[in-house]
Amino acid sequence: MEEIHLRSAPLVRVIAQLRFPQLASMADGGVAHALASEMSRDYPLFEKAREINPIIAGSTISQQEQVASPVWRLQTADGTWLVTLERSSLSLEALAYAGRRDFRDRLIQLARVFINRAEPPRFDRFGIRYINRVTDPEILTNLATLVRSEMMAAATLELPEQTTLHHSLLEIQLDQGRHSMLARCGIFPAGTTIDPAIQFQRRISEVGFLT
Structure with a gap:
């Protein structure tokens, strides 16, 4: 590939x-x-x-x-x-x-x-994990045009006026024989994370894979 x-x-x-x-x-x-x-x-x-x-x-x-x-x-x-x-x-x-x-x-x-x-x-066991972080405000605003809607969870919701999304997290695990893949995608407030090993300072989009 x-x-x-x-x-x-x-x-x-x-x-x-x-x-x-x-x-x-x-x-x-x-x-x-x-x-x-x-x-x-x-x-x-x-x-x-x-x-x-x-x-x-x-x-x-x-x-x-x-x-x-x-x-x-x-x-x-x-x-x-x-x-x-x-x-x-x-x-x-x-x-x-x-x-x-x-x-x-x-x-x-x-x-x-x-x-x-x-x-x-x-x-x-062998595993590999990829962690992506997006912090650019312009990219975050247009995230729906860059990431498939199925991976966006509640981030694609059309919210009423004066309503903001605090955080959104999607977790998917796929199994194929002896192999598996775990993906987490989310948007979080500044200073928060779902992984204590990673220090996030702004909003992020994270994807992790384990095989």
């Missing part, structure tokens, strides 16, 4: 993730450090963190540190590419997506190094 490059693509983040069973080879962190060493030319920044799970009990929220679930992160010097390695997943994240080929090549290189070091017996 021919790839069409947009002059002002609204993509703000692309994330691909490989999931695998917890591996004995990763018990001591050796795989993470070997991966960091071998990929250091492209991802010179390295840090280790610990996974924190929020626990909600009534009106109280507490945090419990999971010491046995470390997270390792590699990053490019400019911060536009991020690699995250956990006990059962490997992710590649792009904040400056330049095209499918560049992203694919980076992901293949990363996966090859990880496979050579960790020797996973299998991968349980």
Whole structure:
């Protein structure tokens, strides 16, 4: 399929993730450090963190540190590419997506190094997510001419005078055999989001895909 490059693509983040069973080879962190060493030319920044799970009990929220679930992160010097390695997943994240080929090549290189070091017996799941954000007021005003009406949800409603749309969200999941796609499209007020990992400052249109 021919790839069409947009002059002002609204993509703000692309994330691909490989999931695998917890591996004995990763018990001591050796795989993470070997991966960091071998990929250091492209991802010179390295840090280790610990996974924190929020626990909600009534009106109280507490945090419990999971010491046995470390997270390792590699990053490019400019911060536009991020690699995250956990006990059962490997992710590649792009904040400056330049095209499918560049992203694919980076992901293949990363996966090859990880496979050579960790020797996973299998991968349980592969997912890729595209996040688009539209903030230009002129585009938002004419969004109905750019996006199919089926994906606009209540955003296409003709509202009475002095009535404004606060927010609109549409979520669709499609399954085909072992593959699935999840899409979310919406318009939200400034400073709000449906994904805590993404900071939105103005109204957005977001579409996410998981396979």
